[in-house]
Amino acid sequence: MGEPVEIDTGQADQREVYDALRARCPVVHEDGAWVVLRHAEVVAAATDPDTFSSAASTRRAIPNSLDGAEHAAYRAVVDRYLTSERVAREEPQCRAHAAAIIDALPRDATVKTIGGIGVPYAVRSQSAWLGWPAALEDELVAWMQDNHAATRSGDRARTAEVADRFDRMIHDLLDQRRGRPSADVTGELLGETVDGRPLTDDEIVSILRNWTAGDLGSLATSVGVIVHFLAARPAVQHEVRALVAAGDRAGVEAAVEEILRIDDPFVANRRVTTRAVELGGEAIAAGDRILLNWTAANRDPLVFGEPDDYDPVGHAADNLVFGIGPHVCPGRELTLMELRVVVEELLGRTTWIEPAPDRPAVRETPPVGGWARVPVVLR
Numbered sequence: 598m599g600e601p602v603e604i605d606t607g608q609a610d611q612r613e614v615y616d617a618l619r620a621r622c623p624v625v626h627e628d629g630a631w632v633v634l635r636h637a638e639v640v641a642a643a644t645d646p647d648t649f650s651s652a653a654s655t656r657r658a659i660p661n662s663l664d665g666a667e668h669a670a671y672r673a674v675v676d677r678y679l680t681s682e683r684v685a686r687e688e689p690q691c692r693a694h695a696a697a698i699i700d701a702l703p704r705d706a707t708v709k710t711i712g713g714i715g716v717p718y719a720v721r722s723q724s725a726w727l728g729w730p731a732a733l734e735d736e737l738v739a740w741m742q743d744n745h746a747a748t749r750s751g752d753r754a755r756t757a758e759v760a761d762r763f764d765r766m767i768h769d770l771l772d773q774r775r776g777r778p779s780a781d782v783t784g785e786l787l788g789e790t791v792d793g794r795p796l797t798d799d800e801i802v803s804i805l806r807n808w809t810a811g812d813l814g815s816l817a818t819s820v821g822v823i824v825h826f827l828a829a830r831p832a833v834q835h836e837v838r839a840l841v842a843a844g845d846r847a848g849v850e851a852a853v854e855e856i857l858r859i860d861d862p863f864v865a866n867r868r869v870t871t872r873a874v875e876l877g878g879e880a881i882a883a884g885d886r887i888l889l890n891w892t893a894a895n896r897d898p899l900v901f902g903e904p905d906d907y908d909p910v911g912h913a914a915d916n917l918v919f920g921i922g923p924h925v926c927p928g929r930e931l932t933l934m935e936l937r938v939v940v941e942e943l944l945g946r947t948t949w950i951e952p953a954p955d956r957p958a959v960r961e962t963p964p965v966g967g968w969a970r971v972p973v974v975l976r
């Protein structure tokens with residue numbers, strides 16, 4: 598998912614802060630980086646990789662931190678695992694996981710959306726896709742929580758330690774798998790080549806770390822955002838229920854993408870300039886740090902009018918939830934399928950979802966986006 602960067606605004610709902618900032622200036626300088634807030638400037642920077650390089654972090658991430666021909670070579674490998682055909686193959690397993698998780702939840706009582714639905718759904722779907730043993734499930738859940746806590750703490754050393762722990766976990770897994778060919782994604786990656794030579798273990802671990810961070814973290818968080826939105830906006834819930842009842846898969850996926858546009862939990866990605874450039878009226882020097890703020894750009898009134906207006910069809914072409922340009926998310930189709938399936942099963946197995954009367958939803962602690970707790974009642 599592109600080494601997400603979350604910006605600490607110290608506010609309960611970061612979106613309000615970004616909205617206010619963006620109204621004043623399209624690009625602001627904060628904590629040593631240029632934060633790009635307006636839609637036009639985010640698109641301009643994301644689609645000009647020669648000027649806005651992705652080699653912005655100390656850790657080499659495949660393919661996220663690569664540029665040019667090197668990026669294209671590794672990106673071709675990643676894309677092979679995320680084709681429409683492969684995504685379609687995963688759907689029955691995802692549906693079975695979603696159905697089992699939702700059926701096990703009580704009705705007419707408060708349930709936890711993220712811990713009760715989002716996290717187990719993300720971990721089980723991911724493990725099935727990658728061919729990882731069920732025994733790894735608890736370790737992955739614990740890792741996901743630690744990773745989130747480390748991001749929230751803003752402590753880089755702690756974040757690096759958590760990343761290293763993931764690397765060790767996956768290196769062990771690769772060691773166990775080597776020499777025992779299997780037909781799943783992890784087995785295939787072990788036989789993968791780039792420029793005519795096998796991928797190194799470090800490269801495979803880097804690829805898997807990005808997929809896992811994308812799938813586990815963003816998927817669980819997205820479930821929270823979507824369920825919160827459906828519970829809080831009854832007219833939208835009615836509309837999405839009608840789409841599910843009609844079997845309109847494209848309609849449900851468009852709804853999911855529009856809800857994530859309005860409340861985009863995947864906040865920002867880094868770039869570094871390769872030359873002096875002007876952006877949004879600011880003179881930016883070569884080597885300056887840049888943050889493309891997707892959450893802010895996705896609520897730009899110059900493009901979307903009133904940002905909270907829900908219009909899946911009208912807003913689709915400008916939606917930046919999955920980015921734009923050469924690094925546009927290769928996991929978009931997989932994510933939309935996974936989120937559509939969990940929404941279909943959730944709405945198909947309930948008559949209504951409402952906010953819990955006894956406990957309010959709680960925003961994530963910035964710099965993490967989305968919601969920490971979304972208590973709801975399923976009817």
Ligand code: HEM
Nearest residue numbers: 598599660661808811812815863866919920924926928932
């Ligand atoms: C709600 C879920 C997700 C969101 C919102 C999301 C969003 C994004 C965005 C905005 C980017 C662009 C980054 C940039 O320009 O620097 C990106 C890149 C990426 N995403 Fe996702 N993503 C999600 C899920 C996933 C999943 C499930 C996978 C894989 C299984 C994935 C794999 C990646 C990879 C590998 C990149 C880097 C691509 C490159 O550098 O060429 N993402 N994602």
